[in-house]
Amino acid sequence: MVYDERSDDYSIKTINLAKSFRKKRHKGVFGFLKRGNEKEKSETTDVTVALDNVNLGVRTGELFGLLGPNGAGKTTLVKCLSTILIPDDGTAIINGFDIRRQTTLVRASLGMVIGGERTLYWKLTARDNLMYFASLYKMPRKRIKERVDELLGTMNLLDRADERLEDYSTGMRQKVAIARALLHDPPVLLLDEPTLGLDPTFSRQIRNQIRELSRKEGKTVLLATHYMKEADELCDRIAIINEGKIVAVDTSDQLKAMVKETELVEVICYNPPQNVEEYLKALCPDVEIITLIRGEEAKGTPSRIKLIGGNAEKRISTVIDALRKKNTQITSLNISMPTLEDVFIKLTGAKLTEGSMGAGQ
Numbered sequence: 001m002v003y004d005e006r007s008d009d010y011s012i013k014t015i016n017l018a019k020s021f022r023k024k025r026h027k028g029v030f031g032f033l034k035r036g037n038e039k040e041k042s043e044t045t046d047v048t049v050a051l052d053n054v055n056l057g058v059r060t061g062e063l064f065g066l067l068g069p070n071g072a073g074k075t076t077l078v079k080c081l082s083t084i085l086i087p088d089d090g091t092a093i094i095n096g097f098d099i100r101r102q103t104t105l106v107r108a109s110l111g112m113v114i115g116g117e118r119t120l121y122w123k124l125t126a127r128d129n130l131m132y133f134a135s136l137y138k139m140p141r142k143r144i145k146e147r148v149d150e151l152l153g154t155m156n157l158l159d160r161a162d163e164r165l166e167d168y169s170t171g172m173r174q175k176v177a178i179a180r181a182l183l184h185d186p187p188v189l190l191l192d193e194p195t196l197g198l199d200p201t202f203s204r205q206i207r208n209q210i211r212e213l214s215r216k217e218g219k220t221v222l223l224a225t226h227y228m229k230e231a232d233e234l235c236d237r238i239a240i241i242n243e244g245k246i247v248a249v250d251t252s253d254q255l256k257a258m259v260k261e262t263e264l265v266e267v268i269c270y271n272p273p274q275n276v277e278e279y280l281k282a283l284c285p286d287v288e289i290i291t292l293i294r295g296e297e298a299k300g301t302p303s304r305i306k307l308i309g310g311n312a313e314k315r316i317s318t319v320i321d322a323l324r325k326k327n328t329q330i331t332s333l334n335i336s337m338p339t340l341e342d343v344f345i346k347l348t349g350a351k352l353t354e355g356s357m358g359a360g361q
C-alpha cells in the first residue's frame with residue numbers, strides 16, 4: 001500500500017512512551033584519591049529523560065522522519081519500538097502488535113538498521129551473512145537463496161558478494177545491513193542514521209533505496225536522522241524531537257511555513273525610486289519589513305532593497321515589475337527560503353551546536 005496522507009491507518013503508534021536512564025556517575029580513574037564531599041558527589045545518580053511521553057503515529061506506507069540533534073532520543077525510540085529496550089511507561093503498537101505483550105509478532109513485522117555494520121559478521125562474506133540471518137527466519141532453503149540474490153542485486157553488491165565484510169567499505173557494509181533488514185520482507189522498517197559517515201555517492205544510493213522501498217514496495221519507514229537535508233528530501237512527514245520531547249510533526253513545507261518570516265528577498269539594483277519602501281509596501285501588504293540600503297551608485301556600488309516576510313515566490317514578479325516601471329536597473333536578486341534549522345531554532349529556542357544537525361551530504 002502506498003502512503004495516503006488522509007489515511008488513519010497507523011503502522012507505528014506510540015502511546016505516552018517514556019524512557020529514562022539512571023546511571024551512577026563514574027568516579028573516574030583517580031576516584032580513589034577523592035575524599036569527603038568530593039567522594040559523595042562522585043557517587044550521585046544522574047537521570048536522563050531520553051523519551052518524555054512520546055505520542056506519534058506513522059501511517060501505513062509513510063516515510064516518516066525523526067529529526068533531532070545528538071542525544072535527542074532518536075535511538076532510544078527506535079530501540080523501544082524494536083523491543084530491544086523496555087520503556088518505563090506507555091507502549092507502542094507496530095503493525096497492530098503491542099511492543100510489550102507481543103514481542104515476537106512485533107519483531108517479525110519489522111526490519112531494523114541500527115548502528116548498521118557493527119551487527120554483521122566481518123569474517124563472513126556478504127552472501128554468507130545474509131544466508132545466515134535468513135536461516136534465523138526459518139525460510140525454506142530455496143527461498144533463502146533466491147531472496148539473498150534478489151537483495152544483493154537490489155543493493156548492487158552481486159559482483160562483490162563473495163568477499164568478506166572486513167574487505168568492504170563502510171558504505172558497502174551499510175548496504176548489507178539494509179539488505180539484512182529486508183530479508184523477511186517486513187512491512188515496517190526502522191532505520192537509525194542509515195547514511196551516517198557515508199560519502200555523498202553512497203548516501204545518495206542509500207537514500208534512493210529508501211525512497212524506492214517506500215514508494216514502490218509500500219513499506220512504512222521510520223527514518224531517524226540528524227541530517228536536515230535527508231529528512232527534507234525523503235520524508236512525507238517529519239517529527240522534530242528535542243530532549244526526548246516531540247516538538248512538532250508535519251510535512252517539511254508546513255514546518256517551514258511556521259517560520260515564513262525568515263523568507264528574504266534581496267534586490268540588488270541601481271536607481272531605486274526615492275520612496276521605494278512605501279511604494280513596495282503598498283503593492284505587497286503581506287511583507288513585514290522593507291528596507292533600502294543605498295549604495296554609492298556613482299562609484300559603482302549598487303543599492304540593496306530587502307523584503308522580509310510573506311511569500312517570496314508570490315511577490316517576486318510584482319516587485320520586479322514595479323521597480324522596472326520606475327526605471328530601476330536590477331542587477332541581481334537573491335531569495336533565501338527558510339530551512340528546517342530555522343524551524344528547529346524557533347521551536348526549541350536553541351541554536352544548534354556546530355555539527356549536531358549538519359546539512360548532510
Ligand SMILES: Nc1ncnc2c1ncn2[C@@H]1O[C@H](COP(=O)(O)OP(=O)(O)OP(=O)(O)O)[C@@H](O)[C@H]1O
Pocket residue numbers: 021022023048049050068069070071072073074075076077226
Ligand atoms: N544505555 C544508556 N545509559 C544511559 N544513558 C543513555 C543510554 N542510552 C541513551 N542514553 C541517554 O539518553 C539520551 C538520548 O540518547 P539517544 O541515543 O536516544 O539519542 P540520539 O537522538 O539517538 O542521539 P545521536 O544523534 O547522538 O545518535 C542521551 O542523553 C543519552 O546520553
Ligand SMILES: [Mg+2]
Pocket residue numbers: 074075076192
Ligand atoms: Mg542515535
